[in-house]
Amino acid sequence: MTLFGIILLLIFGLMIGSFLNVCISRLPAGESVVVPGSRCPSCRVPIRWYDNIPVLSYTLLNGRCRACNTPISLRYPVVEAATGLAFLLQALAFGDEPLLLASRLVLTSLLVALFGTDLETQRLPNVLTIPGTLGGILFSVWMPPGLQASLAGVAVGGGVLLVVRWGWQRATGVEAMGLGDVKMLAMIGAFLGWRQVWIVLFLASIAGALVGVGLATLGGRSLKSKLPFGTFLALAAFVASLVGDRLLVWYLSFYR
16 A cells, blocks of 8 residues: 555544544444534534544644533544554555455444443443444455354354353352453454454453453452453454464464
């Protein structure tokens, strides 16, 4: 991919990030992401197009609504910038494979939206995970990981977390995760295949354990407290989408 193409994809990522902010705000509440148009969460005044330019408008408005001067959450520019950067990284990795790049961009968008909804509301909407799973299977008909590996990824991703969920609840009496996490890992398996499911689960578990222990140590939070595991799955899946194959080869090299 040319430098110009990469820059265009970065800008496209910023624009998609703006839309994902709408998804994060509305989907957990069951609201439409199409109508009404963008509006201030406080005064409900519609946002003009020139106040809706990703990152730039937030900076020019000093992080406040033009109509009511209420502070705007920092989440909005962060999601926009993060999505743009994530699209850029995917372009650098798969820019010469247009169809695979399209698959990775769809996955990235889903992961950003799920990260945001889980972090804010501890919900992983079915409207993202279920169509996402079908999309991952559809992409796999023409590209890696292939249809068989994709279907196996759905089964392994969903199955392993169902077992973990059941086992933890039996042992501690606390739900380790919701069914949304199960559906999310099944979706990830559809895009990346069953082998990458193990990489994602390993990375997410390590990150979750470190954060959980840190919160328990610094904030007096119980180790039984529920953490938004979908956020760790999203981060791990994004890493796996970029370098998962290399991580797998590196790991398997110890057994040769």
